[in-house]
Amino acid sequence: PKSTLDEFALFGGEPAFGHKLHVGQPNIGDRAHFLDRVNRIFDSRWLTNNGEAVQELERRLGEHLGVKHVIAVCNATVGLEIAIRAMPMEGEVIVPSLTFVATAHALQWQQITPVFCDVDPVTHNLDPEQVRRLITPRTTGILGVHLWGRPCDVDALQAIADEHRLHLLFDAAHAFGCSHQGRMVGNFGRAEVFSFHATKFFNTFEGGAITTNDDALAAKIRLMTNFGFAGYDNVVHVGTNGKMNEVCAAMGLTSLQALDGFIATNRTNADTYAERLARIPGMKLCRYDTTERNNFQYVVVEYMPQPGGPSRDDLIRLLWAENVMARKYFWPGCHRMEPYRTLFPTVGERLPQTEAIADRLMILPTGTGMNTASIHALCDLLELAVAQGPALSARLGAL
């Protein structure tokens, strides 16, 4: 390991890693299994539109989640748009700002006002008390996000939704394979939407799924995902093209086969990070509730610099030079991005936790592309950087 500042790549040393370590580097299951399925797709000459692989994936996901309806979609953003419209949500919808911008865009895209709500500093999820205060006569729904795969306070949100007759939808993009009080995410609210994007620990290249236990809602979502077609030449509803294709479904079936292994790797990685980061002053790893099922797909560090020590952005700059592509998800918060920054210039005043958390977060790589040795090497860099504190800050200032 490096032991002096001069050895950091930023100051002329060799990068610690010979290739880039990405947050969100895809996990890839059994290639032979995938290629065999792709061959079968070619043989059948059925490439999309509710093919066999999509049907099989929906069935298996339904079994895995214990949910009645699974509608596979082309990505979670379109999935959210469809679910929002199927409910239907209108007017104003309460949503966190500490999320990937797709959550807010899915509302704004359909002329629904996202009403940004602050989050709990410990869970990083919607603060139910503020949700309650933000309800107006125009509010039609709550869109919660299970950030990092840690479920929202679904019981409190459901109680508010029931009391005020609001639609409750969850952006479960991060939460495939996670449970809340022993029940799999996918069963909460009126519907939930998963992302199976390449960067998710379970991927279908691009893709996602809408899940619900509501028969009528499921039927409507299914129609809307396929242009509103109820049968050949028979359109009964407005709709869009939200379909998943067969190759993506084949990838999903391949990923599903490897799921337990992916989670086990993430868990081992998380334990290694926990052990190492505990020794570094100012670094707090967000932990998962070990009495529940988790996917451990995000290694989320809240970093609070020691006096005179390197800032979060200093550390990220240092890591990038070493080929560790750490990320600042979801800095700076949706409300500080366009069009929301211009539309709601003062909304940040009620989002103190969101802004503080967004300035502290550092997401580190995990998944099957990482192992115990690479995590130790990565943590050696962080340990040295923080130990060098003011000397490092001075060197960075001089660059």
Ligand code: T4K
């Ligand atoms: N809701 C939430 C809470 C979400 O986090 C997301 C997506 C959505 C909704 C919408 O889901 P989708 O419509 O995408 O299904 C990435 C993903 O594109 C996005 O799916 C994900 N969240 C978000 C957290 O991350 P970017 O803009 O950060 O992507 P990019 O290109 O910077 O890639 C992310 C990292 O992954 C990089 O470090 C590179 C690495 N990477 C990426 C790809 C595609 C790889 O190593 N290999 C790859 O193939 O959004």
